[in-house]
Structure formats: structure tokens, C-alpha cells
Amino acid sequence: MSENKTSLWQRYLSANPVTxxxxxxxxxxxxxxxxxxxxSSDVLHAWTQIFNSPGAILHAIKVTLDNVGAAYRAMFTGSxxxxxxxxxxxxxxQDWTAALTPISETLTYAAPLVIISIGVAISFETGLFNIxxxxxxxxxxxxxxxxGSMIHLPMFIHLPLTLACGVAAGAxxxxxxxxxxxxxxxxxxxxxxxxxxxxxxxxxYSLLSTPLQLPGQVNDLSRxxxxxxxxxxxxxxxxxLRVSWGILIAIGVVAFGWWFLNxxxxxxxxxxxxxxxxxxxxxGINPKKIIMYVFLISGxxxxxxxxxxxxxxxxxxxxxFLIGSAGIGFTAITVSLLGRNKPINVFWGAxxxxxxxxxxxxxxxxxxxxxxxxxxxxxxxxxFVATPVMVQEIFRLRExxxxxxxxxxxxxxx
Amino acid sequence: xxxxxxxxxxxxxxxLLLGSLTIGLSATAASAATTFKACxxxxxxxxxxxxxxxxxxxxxxxxxxxxxxxxxxxxxxxxSQSSADYTSNINTFISQKCGIIVTVGFNMGxxxxxxxxxxPKQKFAIVDDILTDKNYAPLNLxxxxxxxxxxxxxxxxxxxxxxxTSKTGVIATYGGMQFSTVSIYMDGFVAGARAYNKASGKHVxxxxxxxxxxxxxxxxxxxxxxxxxxxxxxxxxxFTDQNAGQTLTNTFFSQGADVVFPVAGGVGIGSLTAAAKxxxxxxxxxxxNGCAAEAKFCxxxxxxxxxxxxxxVKGAILAAFHKTFNATTPYVGTLKNKGxxxxxxxxxxxxxxxxxxxxxxxxxxxxxSVNPMDYxxxxx
Numbered sequence: 001m002s003e004n005k006t007s008l009w010q011r012y013l014s015a016n017p018v019t020x021x022x023x024x025x026x027x028x029x030x031x032x033x034x035x036x037x038x039x040s041s042d043v044l045h046a047w048t049q050i051f052n053s054p055g056a057i058l059h060a061i062k063v064t065l066d067n068v069g070a071a072y073r074a075m076f077t078g079s080x081x082x083x084x085x086x087x088x089x090x091x092x093x094q095d096w097t098a099a100l101t102p103i104s105e106t107l108t109y110a111a112p113l114v115i116i117s118i119g120v121a122i123s124f125e126t127g128l129f130n131i132x133x134x135x136x137x138x139x140x141x142x143x144x145x146x147x148g149s150m151i152h153l154p155m156f157i158h159l160p161l162t163l164a165c166g167v168a169a170g171a172x173x174x175x176x177x178x179x180x181x182x183x184x185x186x187x188x189x190x191x192x193x194x195x196x197x198x199x200x201x202x203x204x205y206s207l208l209s210t211p212l213q214l215p216g217q218v219n220d221l222s223r224x225x226x227x228x229x230x231x232x233x234x235x236x237x238x239x240x241l242r243v244s245w246g247i248l249i250a251i252g253v254v255a256f257g258w259w260f261l262n263x264x265x266x267x268x269x270x271x272x273x274x275x276x277x278x279x280x281x282x283x284g285i286n287p288k289k290i291i292m293y294v295f296l297i298s299g300x301x302x303x304x305x306x307x308x309x310x311x312x313x314x315x316x317x318x319x320x321f322l323i324g325s326a327g328i329g330f331t332a333i334t335v336s337l338l339g340r341n342k343p344i345n346v347f348w349g350a351x352x353x354x355x356x357x358x359x360x361x362x363x364x365x366x367x368x369x370x371x372x373x374x375x376x377x378x379x380x381x382x383x384f385v386a387t388p389v390m391v392q393e394i395f396r397l398r399e400x401x402x403x404x405x406x407x408x409x410x411x412x413x414x
Numbered sequence: 415x416x417x418x419x420x421x422x423x424x425x426x427x428x429x430l431l432l433g434s435l436t437i438g439l440s441a442t443a444a445s446a447a448t449t450f451k452a453c454x455x456x457x458x459x460x461x462x463x464x465x466x467x468x469x470x471x472x473x474x475x476x477x478x479x480x481x482x483x484x485x486x487x488x489x490x491x492x493x494s495q496s497s498a499d500y501t502s503n504i505n506t507f508i509s510q511k512c513g514i515i516v517t518v519g520f521n522m523g524x525x526x527x528x529x530x531x532x533x534p535k536q537k538f539a540i541v542d543d544i545l546t547d548k549n550y551a552p553l554n555l556x557x558x559x560x561x562x563x564x565x566x567x568x569x570x571x572x573x574x575x576x577x578x579t580s581k582t583g584v585i586a587t588y589g590g591m592q593f594s595t596v597s598i599y600m601d602g603f604v605a606g607a608r609a610y611n612k613a614s615g616k617h618v619x620x621x622x623x624x625x626x627x628x629x630x631x632x633x634x635x636x637x638x639x640x641x642x643x644x645x646x647x648x649x650x651x652x653f654t655d656q657n658a659g660q661t662l663t664n665t666f667f668s669q670g671a672d673v674v675f676p677v678a679g680g681v682g683i684g685s686l687t688a689a690a691k692x693x694x695x696x697x698x699x700x701x702x703n704g705c706a707a708e709a710k711f712c713x714x715x716x717x718x719x720x721x722x723x724x725x726x727v728k729g730a731i732l733a734a735f736h737k738t739f740n741a742t743t744p745y746v747g748t749l750k751n752k753g754x755x756x757x758x759x760x761x762x763x764x765x766x767x768x769x770x771x772x773x774x775x776x777x778x779x780x781x782x783s784v785n786p787m788d789y790x791x792x793x794x
Contacts, residue, residue, distance in 0.1 A: 358502070
């Protein structure tokens with residue numbers, strides 16, 4: 001029998017990318033469980049009592065399972081659905097809002113993350129590090145808010161133009177490091193990173209000066225985007241379901257990313273440049289052109305993510321827009337790594353990260369375990385994805401029939 | 415075969431996790447009793463920010479203690495990672511059926527107002543904000559108690575004290591950003607210094623804040639409150655840049671100031687650093703007791719002008735707990751109810767102590783004005 005004609009079961013046991021990703025996620029949750037166990041005083045106390053009475057060890061196990069179970073249950077019911085509420089909705093036809101709230105919240109957070117992650121993945125696939133996606137998204141949000149709040153137009157033209165403004169601003173802001181890299185060789189990591197700071201101060205400036213600041217307001221709040229420019233809610237009737245049409249835009253961007261990287265000529269040039277810049281140059285691809293195109297597209301998608309965030313969810317800007325630990329441009333880097341720069345995988349990665357964040361919030365509210373646990377699980381998952389050899393060893397998987405261990409990015413220069 | 419054993423170990427762990435999930439499901443479903451739950455939405459600063467958020471969190475814990483511990487009152491808090499989380503966090507707590515939801519800071523004003531209108535039976539409290547509609551008219555919602563603070567009252571004592579202890583005859587203040595919650599402090603500080611000048615006949619100069627009449631030329635106390643304490647002064651532009659605070663403080667020092675009052679949260683640490691490198695300079699701390707929050711700089715902090723976030727949050731939670739919640743009269747922290755307290759960290763002379771006590775009593779009784787426009791400004 002040849003090597004390729006193995007049974008389906010053995011194919012699942014081999015180190016193929018799908019199995020590896022699921023095992024990495026699974027290991028992430030195991031790490032999270034360990035953290036819950038070692039940081040919960042109830043659990044630790046139960047384990048110190050195990051020699052006191054014969055049944056104590058069973059009690060300790062029960063306390064452990066209760067704590068870990070309650071945390072993960074809250075995470076699941078808070079981000080996907082609550083079985084009891086869903087059953088109630090299915091059988092009685094009532095309270096659909098409550099049943100759909102968790103998944104709606106997850107998709108609300110996922111929409112901009114998916115879009116920006118696809119943009120980052122395209123730049124990674126070409127061997128370029130776009131660390132400035134966050135800044136490009138912020139500028140996209142500012143431009144979209146300005147156009148959406150101060151210009152009066154009918155909706156069928158206002159909404160698309162608002163989104164286009166965001167894309168244009170992000171592409172412009174991405175184009176700066178692209179041009180600098182192509183013409184002068186300035187390193188894109190440094191330039192994009194520094195431009196993040198520039199835009200952060202520009203955001204504060206625009207929120208505290210006349211045209212964009214909410215009139216009559218002394219605090220750093222922007223004007224509100226007019227209804228004619230807002231992305232409508234997916235479920236127009238219920239106000240607590242925040243998911244907007246932005247999620248459909250996100251799905252469209254995934255389709256675009258897949259088509260672009262796998263089916264278009266320019267995308268092919270991108271991938272060739274990423275795989276081997278010298279070979280690309282030798283085969284007649286102009287690397288300067290490619291670098292500028294990459295940053296235009298990557299920046300444009302980041303700008304779209306920013307405008308989708310403000311247009312679909314918050315409807316106005318404040319000084320904390322996409323800044324700090326919520327800077328989705330940085331989360332996008334880990335999401336692209338998780339998805340190995342493949343648009344469809346990146347989509348699921350972004351959904352997973354959003355679900356962990358949203359579910360983590362419910363977990364903290366219900367069980368008191370800090371939201372940071374979600375971050376720990378996210379980090380652990382990325383760690384396991386980045387070290388396939390370790391996962392392979394832990395589960396003793398066979399070598400994959402596909403050549404799975406490939407580099408996600410080319411490192412810091414190309 | 416080794417692969418199979420390893421895999422089965424993995425599957426066993428998986429089933430353990432799955433099992434715990436189901437057990438947890440039944441366990442939590444059973445324990446969903448109706449204990450009162452106090453919930454606080456924390457802003458992006460987090461619960462260790464040495465300022466508002468920390469005080470609100472401590473207020474929640476203090477209310478729990480006062481109610482009789484975790485068996486009587488459950489507590490929960492959610493930290494916002496960005497402004498996009500405010501609505502989400504509030505909605506989470508509404509679905510958790512919290513007895514009261516406390517939101518911290520004016521940033522959450524819009525999200526709180528929207529949620530409170532949509533859920534008229536849910537009780538809310540908001541720190542440091544008055545909820546308004548689009549045209550800035552107060553909403554006066556029946557289910558939201560607004561916690562505000564007349565910090566110009568304790569800042570008045572701060573200004574009086576600073577003017578009295580200054581050896582150079584120059585004192586200074588600066589703000590983070592020109593919000594009314596910031597300039598109210600600076601206003602009281604200037605008023606106190608002017609009151610000292612009037613009482614003593616001295617001419618202590620205040621740098622960094624010059625109160626002015628509003629756009630209609632009015633300068634009565636009511637007009638100043640309505641206009642958000644107008645004036646011109648020194649502002650760093652944020653609440654985080656300690657270097658900027660240090661530079662500004664050094665500028666004040668070079669202009670002769672020997673007491674500086676930063677109203678800028680963490681930026682004030684820059685002032686403490688500047689004072690530690692100079693000699694004979696003192697800093698007056700803001701919002702919380704500086705000697706507790708920044709203990710290593712305590713010897714440069716001669717007094718603190720505090721805002722009673724902790725006591726008011728505790729009060730609002732306990733009101734909801736004891737079913738005495740009443741939002742028709744908003745909470746206003748004053749010297750009288752200790753919602754705005756002046757804390758001395760240094761020993762002072764008996765005569766100054768007496769003067770401060772007399773001023774405090776006058777403010778409480780309403781006979782001493784904390785409006786700087788009520789005092790002659792000839793020397794400023």
C-alpha cells in the first residue's frame with residue numbers, strides 16, 4: 001500500500017493542518033483550566049483537605065470540575081448560545097432576543113476583526129509586516145465619521161461613500177510606509193509602528209477641535225454618524241442585538257481575500273514575492289510595485305475595519321477608539337498567525353477570538369474569574385499553533401501527508 | 415500503538431472537560447438564587463488605577479461588607495477594554511439581573527442613558543456625570559442616581575492652605591484636560607487663595623488658572639456651574655503623560671511657585687518627581703489621599719483634595735440594597751457629607767488650623783462662597 005492510501009481515521013490522526021488547529025485550541029483550553037484550578041482558592045482549599053476524610057478526594061474533584069465547568073459553561077453560553085434559553089425560544093417562540101444575544105455580540109466584535117485580519121494576512125503572505133493596521137483603522141474610522149456625520153446625502157449613496165472614505169483613508173495611511181519602503185528602503189516595521197502614534201494624537205486633536213467634536217461638548221467625543229450613513233442593524237427590531245450588516249461585509253472581504261490570493265494574477269505575484277523575493281524579481285515581478293500594492297490593499301482593508309467598527313457599532317468616536325488593549329490591529333496579527341494567512345482559516349480564527357472575548361466577559365460577571373483568562377487561552381492557542389512540532393509530540397501524531405510545517409511569515413525583512 | 419495510547423489520554427482529558435461542563439451546568443443552574451447583586455462597570459483604567467475606578471471598586475466592596483458579606487450581597491465588576499465595551503458590559507449586567515449597576519465616569523454617560531431608558535426597572539448609578547439628552551437638557555431619569563461632587567469646596571480649603579503656607583508668595587495649579595470636572599477643582603483652589611489674601615492682606619499669586627465670566631458676562635455661582643467653570647489656564651492635554659507634568663511643574667517652580675496642585679490623575683506623578691528633585695517644593699494631591707496612593711512620595715504631599723467616589727458608590731449600592739433607592743434627589747458630595755474631603759498630611763500651626771476649620775464651617779453653612787469671582791482678584 002502506498003503512503004497516501006491510508007484510512008480516513010488515520011488521516012485524522014496524522015498531523016494535517018485541521019487536526020493540528022483543533023488540537024492547539026484544545027490545548028489552549030487545557031492551559032486555561034490549569035490556570036483556573038491554580039488561581040481558585042476554593043479548588044486549592046479542597047485539595048489540601050483530601051487526606052482528612054475518605055470521601056474528600058471525590059469532593060475535591062467535584063469542586064475542581066464545578067469551577068472549571070462553570071467558567072467554560074459561562075464562556076460558551078455567553079458567546080454562542082444558552083441551551084436552556086434557546087430551547088425555550090424554540091418551543092415557545094418567545095424570547096428570541098435573549099437566545100440570539102450571545103452570538104450577536106460575538107459577530108459584532110468579529111466583523112471588524114475579520115476584515116483587518118485579512119488585510120494583515122495579505123501583507124504577511126507577501127513577507128511584509130504591517131504592524132500599523134491599528135493606526136490605519138483609526139484613520140479610516142475618523143474619515144468615515146467625518147463624512148458620515150457632517151455631509152447630508154440619501155442613504156443609498158451616503159452609506160457606500162462613508163465606507164469608501166474609510167477605505168481611502170486607510171489605504172492612504174498604508175501607502176506612506178509602502179512608498180517609503182519601496183523608494184528609500186525604510187523598514188516597514190519601524191515606520192508603521194511609529195505612524196500608529198501619529199494617528200493616536202491626530203485622533204485626540206480631531207476630537208477636541210471644531211469640525212469633528214460634538215458641538216457643545218468639552219469632552220473628547222465626536223459627532224454622531226447620521227442615520228443615513230449608519231450600517232443598519234441586522235435585526236432591525238430588537239435593540240440589544242447589536243450585530244450589523246458589517247458582518248456581511250466581513251464575509252465579503254473573506255471571499256475577496258480568498259479570490260485575491262488564490263485566483264488573481266496580482267495575488268499570485270504577491271505570494272511569489274513572499275515565498276522568494278529573488279526568484280520573483282528574476283521572473284520579472286517588480287518588487288517596488290508589489291510593496292506599494294500590498295500596503296495599499298492591507299491599509300485599505302484596515303481602514304474598512306475601522307469604519308465598520310464605528311459605523312456599525314459605536315456610531316461615534318471617543319478618545320479610546322481602538323486604543324490600548326482593544327487595538328484590533330494587534331489582535332489581527334495573532335489572528336492571521338492562527339489562520340496561517342489563509343483567509344477562510346483567518347475568518348474562523350477571528351470568530352474564535354471574538355467569542356473568547358465576549359464569553360470571557362460573561363464568565364467574569366457570573367463566576368468572578370477575570371476576563372484575562374480569555375487572553376491567556378488566546379495566547380496559549382497561538383503558542384500551540386506556532387509550535388506544531390510540540391503539538392505533534394504531545395499527541396504522538398504521524399507525519400502529515402501534507403507538508404504542514406511551513407513558515408507563516410518571512411521574518412522582519414524581505 | 416504508542417500513538418493510540420497518547421491519543422486516548424487526550425480523549426480522556428477531553429471527556430473530563432466535557433463532563434465538567436455538564437456538571438458545572440447543573441451546579442450553576444441550581445445556585446441561581448435571588449441574592450442581591452451589586453455590579454460595577456469599570457472604565458479602561460482598570461481597578462488599580464489609583465483613582466476613580468479603584469475608588470468605585472472599593473466602594474462596592476465596602477457596601478458588601480456593610481451589607482453582611484458575600485452571603486447577603488454578591489458583587490461583580492467588568493473592566494472595559496475600550497469604549498465599544500460600555501454598552502456590552504451594561505447589557506451583560508442587565509441580563510445578570512443586578513440589583514444596581516454602577517457606571518464610572520462621563521464617558522459612559524450615553525451608554526448608561528440609553529440602557530436606563532430601555533430598562534426603566536433596572537437601577538443605575540453613574541459617577542461624576544449628569545445624564546443629558548442631545549440638547550444637553552438633563553434627563554432626570556427615575557432609575558439613575560447621579561453621583562456628583564462639589565470638589566470646589568475642599569479645593570477652596572486647599573487653596574487657602576497653599577496660600578497660607580507658601581514662602582515665596584506664588585502657588586500654581588494645572589489640569590489634565592479642560593473638563594468641568596477638572597476646572598471645578600482649579601476654581602475652588604483660586605477662590606481659597608483669594609480668600610486668604612482678603613483675610614490676611616497678603617498678595618499670594620496663583621499661576622495656571624484664571625477664572626473668567628461666561629459668554630454672557632455672568633459670573634454668579636449658578637452661572638459658573640452652568641457654564642462648566644469657564645476660564646483659561648494650563649492643561650497638559652491628557653491624564654497620562656507624566657513627563658509633561660514634570661516639565662510644567664518645573665516651569666511653575668522657575669516662576670517662583672512653591673506649592674503646585676495638579677488636577678490631572680497620573681500626570682501628577684510627574685509633579686511629585688519634580689518636587690523630589692527640587693528643594694522646598696510641595697505638591698497637593700487630587701481625587702484620593704496622596705499619601706495612601708503614592709506612598710513613596712508622601713513627604714512631598716502636604717495635603718490632598720479628595721472626591722468621595724468610594725463613599726458615594728457605597729451609599730448608592732446600599733440604598734438599592736435596603737430598598738431606599740431614590741433618584742429624584744441626586745447625590746452631591748460636599749464637605750458636609752464627606753463626599754468632598756480635604757485631608758492634611760502635615761502638622762500645621764494652630765492658627766492656620768483654626769482658620770481652615772472656620773472656613774470649612776462657613777462653607778458647610780453656606781456663608782463662605784467658593785466662587786473665585788466673589789473675591790477681589792487684584793493680585794492675580
